[in-house]
Amino acid sequence: MPRDTLTPEQIVRTAVELLDDEGLEGLNMRSLGKRLGAAATAVYWHVKNKDDLVLLAADHIWREIDLPPLDAADWRGTVTAMADRLHTMLTRHPWLVQAICSHLLYGTGKARYDDHLLGVFETAGFPPEEADRAAGALVTYVLGNALGASAMASLTRRLRREGDDDEELFAETLARAAGTAAGFPRLRARLDTTAATRYAAAPDGSYAAGLRALLDGLRPPTG
Numbered sequence: 001m002p003r004d005t006l007t008p009e010q011i012v013r014t015a016v017e018l019l020d021d022e023g024l025e026g027l028n029m030r031s032l033g034k035r036l037g038a039a040a041t042a043v044y045w046h047v048k049n050k051d052d053l054v055l056l057a058a059d060h061i062w063r064e065i066d067l068p069p070l071d072a073a074d075w076r077g078t079v080t081a082m083a084d085r086l087h088t089m090l091t092r093h094p095w096l097v098q099a100i101c102s103h104l105l106y107g108t109g110k111a112r113y114d115d116h117l118l119g120v121f122e123t124a125g126f127p128p129e130e131a132d133r134a135a136g137a138l139v140t141y142v143l144g145n146a147l148g149a150s151a152m153a154s155l156t157r158r159l160r161r162e163g164d165d166d167e168e169l170f171a172e173t174l175a176r177a178a179g180t181a182a183g184f185p186r187l188r189a190r191l192d193t194t195a196a197t198r199y200a201a202a203p204d205g206s207y208a209a210g211l212r213a214l215l216d217g218l219r220p221p222t223g
């Protein structure tokens with residue numbers, strides 16, 4: 001595809017698809033150009049470098065999040081929707097958590113989400129400083145919960161690139177971990193749970209329970 005037929009939107013959308021499939025480590029101008037049916041040099045006419053491409057792709061996927069209406073009467077429900085939709089987006093695009101740790105990211109897509117989240121808390125009656133702290137705590141919590149999926153995706157890709165059988169290695173690791181856990185009474189009692197039989201898994205309901213606990217600690221001023 002000649003450079004004059006490429007569009008920035010097309011490049012960014014294809015970059016997101018490539019990142020979803022291959023992660024940050026699999027993104028380069030040559031592989032992107034191949035997906036676009038264009039030479040890597042054609043991509044450079046629209047995007048300066050890989051870092052710029054990651055910035056654009058990251059901001060693009062923030063726009064996937066639907067923002068619920070502000071509702072002072074049910075601010076907890078609105079905050080929960082904001083958190084759940086962010087969590088869904090992060091697990092759909094696990095490379096974003098890695099990108100946040102390794103790239104300087106900003107843009108109108110993320111600003112749109114952040115501004116609305118602050119609006120949720122301010123509409124509920126939180127003063128600006130308290131709204132800032134509440135929004136920061138919420139986003140940090142969701143990012144932390146999405147870290148497991150991001151790490152698992154990255155690890156699986158690395159093992160497969162190296163020609164290893166990831167499922168076999170996970171099973172072997174879990175067996176060794178179970179042997180280690182058997183020496184500790186509380187861990188030994190949990191060896192037959194679902195979380196203990198899946199590599200890097202958390203107990204069912206952990207995310208929802210933690211979110212409820214976080215919201216229980218947030219209260220708008222009264223009176």
